[in-house]
Amino acid sequence: MTRITRKVEFSAAHYYHNPNMSAEENRRVFGKCNNPHGHGHNYVLEVTIAGEPDPRTGMVLDLKELKDLLQREVVERMDHRNLNFEVPELEGKIPTCENIAAVIWQLLEPKIAQGKLDRVRLYESSELYAECTADANGAGRGA
Amino acid sequence: MKISLTRRYRFAASHRLHSAEMSEAENQRVYGKCNNPYGHGHNYVVDVTLGGPVDPATGMITNLGELDPFVEREVIEAFDCKNLNEDVAEFRSVVPTTENVSREIFMRLKGYPGARLERVRIEETGKNSFEFDEASE
Secondary structure, eight states: EEEEEEEEEEEEEEOOOTTHHHHHHHHHHGGGGOOOOOOEEEEEEEEEEOOOOOOTTOOSHHHHHHHHIIIIIIIIIHHHHHHHTTTTGTTTTOOOHHHHHHHHHHGGGGGOOOSSSEEEEEETTTTTTEEEEEOSOOOOOOO | OOOEEEEEEEEEEEEHHHHHSSSSSHHHHHHGGGTTTOEEEEEEEEEEEEOOOOTTTTBSSOOOHHHHHHIIIIIIEEEEEEETTHHGGHHHHHTTHHHHHHHHHHHTTTOOOSSSEEEEEEETTTEEEEEEGGOOO
């Protein structure tokens, strides 16, 4: 088994607010992230594919294909967007690092043509990241 | 799919690697310059990883507003700007290698009520890192 990892960056705005909570509870739970005017991050995404290199090409998956997939599925969807309002897959969810990483996993997992999606690591800053990994039994579906 | 959250913390501390069970010569041979009796120090980087599930009401595995003060109280206050050999009781009898520091930090954090502690990873310098996880316990 060989793993390859591709890194991509996007910048986006968000804020945390649960409409089922009172304004006071939102402030208590989410703190300064509850500012209704929003704030933003430079997200760094690392996507890892696991598999056996193709004996003909020596590649697990052509990195160009992975680069194009990340551009299409993640960057075009999320870069310079407001994650609360402009990404349908996050509708009804608080756009935390955990939820964004899980959405990215679900977007990518069915579209990996060679190898398997092994890990999605999303850095909100150098001090914080969320990570999705395949289950121990190899099953990747479900959140 | 499993999900986890990793938060990074930092502290600076001094230490000396010296085992009471070894002779002076053996300590010198095993630990080299880390055996300097005057000690030396590092800027430690600590990555704390907590396992899911994600609370649907908050979108979070744990609220950093709870995790940060817990780590600050249990680890950073005890370790930052301290001499690990002299100021942390556990290292009076245990050599404060970063293997042992990562184990000690895991033990201090595993009672965190907000989520399940999966792993503690420490960078002693930019060139080396050490991990202690649930399976190591």
